[in-house]
Amino acid sequence: MQTRLVRAASRGGMAALALGTLVSLLSLTTLTGCRPGGDGGDGALTRGSLSGQLSGSGATFPDPVFQEWLDHYTGSVETGVAIDYRAVGSGGGIEQFLAQSVDFGSSERYLQASELAVARDVRGCPAVQFPVLFGSVVIALNDPALDDMVLTADVLARIYDRQITRYDDPALVALNPDLDLPDEEIRPVHRSDGSGTTYVLSHYLTEEVPFWADEYAEGTDIGWHAGTLEGEGNEGVAGTVLDSAGGLGYVNQSYALEHDLATARVVNADGHAIEPTLEATTIASEEAEADIPDNFQFNVDGVGGQGYPIVGATWILAYSCGYAEEVGTLLRDFWDWAVNDTRAAAVAEDLGYARMGPELRDRVTEEIRRVNAD
Known part of the structure; x- marks a missing residue:
């Protein structure tokens, strides 16, 4: 695709x-x-x-x-x-x-x-x-043992909506049969400030998950579930993830690299679980470029192949x-x-x-x- x-x-x-x-x-x-x-x-x-x-x-x-x-x-x-x-x-x-x-x-x-x-x-x-620039919004995890855990858009949306609250939830177990998922609460972290990173993630979830589009939609600042944590800026989110047992949050890829955070793979439109590497970001951006309009107003959606699906400019x-x-x-x-x-x-x-x-x-x-x- x-x-x-x-x-x-x-x-x-x-x-x-x-x-x-x-x-x-x-x-x-x-x-x-x-x-x-x-x-x-x-x-x-x-x-x-x-x-x-x-x-x-x-x-x-x-x-x-x-x-x-x-x-x-x-x-x-x-x-x-x-x-x-x-x-x-x-x-x-x-x-x-x-x-x-x-x-x-x-x-x-x-x-x-x-x-x-x-x-x-x-x-x-x-x-x-x-x-x-193009860059990926990555899902960072507190526990290094969870590095490369697989997520879908639907599961990620349900985590932030607090429908899924534990790492050993059946939906996560089904996606990660070879991973020893802990009996631990997931503590999702979001941006407290008006953020384009929030826009990129919430736009992705709005496009992919009907209930998210109805209940949260997209924006630089949205009405998050009361059961979530917050941090100011990418640095604040990364810090809160690091400081919180069971922490899970969304950050720019460079912040995950800087803090050596474990990150999740995300299933794209072709059903591939993709690691958020520079190569996967570049694939998504290259596929998108041919259709960018003259006014440069665009969102990157429907990423397939070997492209990472949560990418913004x-x-x-x-x-x-x-x-x-x-x-x-x-x-x-x-x-x-x-x-x-x-x-x-x-x-x-x-x-x-x-x-x-x-x-x-x-x-x-x-x-x-x-x-x-x-």
């Missing part, structure tokens, strides 16, 4: 690659004939000539790679600039972007029609939104007008660099994120040029 689009490594390995990247990335020599950020293209930029400051806020999902990118870009590519990104959750990022209190926002869901209308009203020009939110020239140039240059530089992509992949394919990357590069172009 092909992916359907709905329109509207280890800790040591991460550290080693990040350090190597910081040492080896672009020097401050003069580059000519290159677009800002770039590997060739229109325009010219003297690399190391930019100055100014940017502020951004939003999703915690991409925060590990965003921080690596920012540290490298401001330390080795454009040393005259400062960029601050605060991981406040997708809901907070959208809110601060629409309030114009930051230069850019990020979110794990695209802006809805009503939000695009607000953006136009407050700024006097359209918003620009484009994806920069991270969007960057900016405006097509209203920035000072210095700020607009810096916005375009940084995100062009992040999208196109091969070593920036290597850092993202080491942290568990899937880079975009060349065709989508070219489309996103063109969209970045719309920032402050009106």
